[in-house]
Amino acid sequence: MLQNFEATNNFKEVEYAITYPFNDTVISYDSEGKIQSIFSDMVWNFSSQVSQINRRKTVNFNFIKNDDKEIQNNLIYEAKIIAYGLLYAYTGSNSNKINQLLDDYSRIRYVIEAASKMNATLSNLHLNEELFKLIVTGVAEKSRQQIKLMLSFFKKISSFSNIYVNHNFTLSANQFNKLNSLLNSKLIEVSNQHLVIPTRLYSHIYNQSEIIFDEYLLHCNAIEAFAKKRSKVIEEVNGKIYYRSKNFKYNHKNEVKKFELLAKKYNLLTKIDVLHYLNRLSDIALSRILMFTGMRAGEIFNAPENCLIELKQNDRDIYILNSYTNKETNNGPMKATWITCSAVKKAINVLKNINKITSYDSSFKRENSSEFPLFLGRSDKLNSALYNFPLKARVRLDEAFEYFNFDFIVNKNDLDELKLTATESELEYYNVQLGRGFPINTHQFRRTLTVYAARSTLVQTPALKAQLKHLTRDMTYYYGNQSEFAPNFIAEETLVQTYKNEIHKYNNECFLEDVINTTEPLFGASGIRLQNSKNDPIVPMFLTDSKTALKDIKNGKLFYKRTALGGCNRKGVCDKISPLSVTACISCNDAIFSDRSVKALTVAKENFYKQIKLFDEDSHFALQLHAEIVAIDKVLNKRNIFCEANNA
Structure with a gap:
């Protein structure tokens, strides 16, 4: 535990609680910086650190009861060192550690009460199959999200074996697999976005x-x-x-x-x-x-x-x-x-x-x-x-x-707008119907502001990042060219998810126009593969149904991004093309070209002809431009041959 010393120029050795906390280890301070709670207290008070008005502000250990006082005291101690570990030891998250503890408090109560029913302690749970079975039986009735949180909780407290030498809260590999199987047996819950206010x-x-x-x-x-x-x-x-x-x-x-x-x-x-x-x-x-x-x-x-x-x-x-x-x-x-x-x-x-x-x-x-x-x-x-x-x-x-008699009756124009930003299932979930009231909640204003700001193109990414406060560095990728490939982090449902969905929907609309609905044969390496699939007697659903394509895009099964020359289904950032070359794009295995690409390539070739006249024939620029023209001619010729064969 860190001690307070007067300011001095001399270094002093300080002892820390490097394994187990002491009874007088400080847990929290009041608003004046005085000690408010210590480890031995049965109630840890965080009221000076928690600003949310309706948020739990204490961690109470008085819930632990058992006729055997030794077991009761052991369970109280285990609950406390788990809580202390979540507060100070677990480093798997950059979020507020107090909130992390308060969020996991219900799970601490659940597993400790289960152990008390079995007249056992939680330590060495990996050896106590009866206790684990009791825990799983109760968890099995809960939602998929609750099971996921319980699995995450056990992963956190498993790491405490590195600091608590006499306690082991790790599950066995078989127990982890059982929890994972239980999680996978539950249907994935559909997350409904807050509706944009028309x-x-x-x-x-x-x-x-x-x-x-x-x-x-x-x-x-x-x-x-x-x-x-x-x-x-x-x-x-x-x-x-x-x-x-x-x-x-x-x-x-x-x-x-x-x-x-x-x-x-x-x-x-x-x-x-x-x-x-x-x-x-x-x-x-x-x-x-x-x-x-x-x-x-x-x-x-x-x-x-x-x-x-x-x-x-x-x-x-x-x-x-x-x-x-x-x-x-x-x-x-x-x-x-x-x-x-x-x-x-x-x-x-x-x-x-x-x-x-x-x-x-x-x-x-x-x-x-x-x-x-x-x-x-x-x-x-x-x-x-x-x-x-x-x-x-x-x-x-x-x-x-x-x-105040606000009139929120939905008319046809409102409904048409809503269909641009919400799925049918979301409209059904919120019971949005023509002639009925439109539901409003506080978070809708956050989402609405973001969607309208995004579409205006007036608000730049750094400004949004500062305005929203909760954005991580990864979240800024949502606003860039590769935003749809941002890491799959776990976060609350926020405004940033709106941007991600908007990009998915835009990419899906482009895929619908460039690939699904095009009547001309696709070309380019990936384009030919897709065209062959379209020509197959049994066409994949994502090439016929826009909703299936959108679902696959959201789930990371399908990647499509419109480019200056056509489209690309590369997963991740492109590292092939350079500012002075389109050849790499033309020959890329991920390239998808359509009739729109023919116009783009023709315009590019005409511009290259104009530029080549500005340089000596033997200059690097002239040679590069000539290579670009040859590459464009080659791909257009291949396209013509492919079209003739396709129409034969």
Whole structure:
């Protein structure tokens, strides 16, 4: 364990817990840097490191019970060293190690409770087939994803045998094979992407929310005065918070006169009605920020009240939104910035005013030295590591849109747009039908922003990488020429997956046009192979059905990319062609040429003839261009011969 020493110029030897942790090994710290949890504690508290509002913040070992106290104590110790290993020892992931532990907590509970039922310990599980059978029996009822996570969990804790010399949580090869077989026996679950919000509905959300913001800001002072008058007296007695109403007689009809139109429109009959209206209004304000940042809802909840910064650069207004993210950090939330626009200003002003009203009934009083959240909650308990104030806990967009009478009925144009970005199964999964309401959730705004940004071609890859916050280096490949060949990493369903699917769909559309639907014979090395397959009495499904081709492209069975000369089915990055040569492409085993290629090759040959006149006949450039022309003539002649034979 690392000890604290005063600063000195002398080196001092420090002992570390290189195998087992000690009872006083530090597990977590509080917001002031003081020790919060140590290894011997039965509850490990990570509340100062976890910024997500609704996230588990503790690891509790009190669930472990057994009549045999020795077995119980051994199981508690095993659960703790597994948790400690996931937190500090396992290095197979660059993700947040605290989140990794919290995610695996349910699996720790499951295997430890199984061991307790057998009156056994988990160590040397590879020798205890009865315990393993009990674990597998329970896992077999779970989904494929849960089985996959359990298999991953065992792979992690198997590595602990390198550091825990007296404990071995490794499965035997046969046990691993049984888990793998169980995994493979489950059908692969189809992952349905979040739907892109059609442009008409996207515009409707913006325009309708503008009206809602304007009508509130017109009456906000009157609503604030009403709320202040109706606020409760807050008292703290023996550490407990008590709220009591002021000893006033209220005349609601007179008090709402200054915002009477709003009160009638939304049926604001009591203070509770007003607070409900404000809560739904804050959800609409959050949707506006979602629209113009691509942030996660949790990242918006983390934002401070003074989050929006306006800058002037080259006579242009630049808007930056500051908040916190905990993605890919090992030390809890860190500050981050998002580029946005003036469209979020009104929403933030609305939220600031709602904060004033909320603070009248809050036991947490605002101090100048404290950073204030953009979404102040009404709880009397803290729920975030970032602020000394409670935060709003959740958003209900569907209820907010219904409260303010947003019209999300799908028309024919909406449905036609949706079919461009969603599969039939996805539309069926979300029950999208003509004349019925369109489903909306927070993550759809992230996907929608990305899809529209991608199609605009105005947003460059580095800007998107910075904006999305969760991108790994591999994810940037999604935006390049070879993005469809990015490594198959495990990640949450995010915006980047949208780009990958868009590229797959584009490549499939090109394959449909260039290969499946072409009436002219294909040529080129791979082109001839495909043409022979098309001519076969039994044609492969991917050469007749676009959906099958798309599925094969997504699964990595089929590769197709349109090139300047035609197409290519090479898997991976091309390392053959050079900027001054098309010969390598023409003679490549992966080349697929169609009638579109004939035009491209003819134009290329004409350009080479023009260029060759600019150089001496014996120059390297002239010789290279001549070789290119000969190669083009050769492939076009072969194509003509092939066409004649094919039509014979």
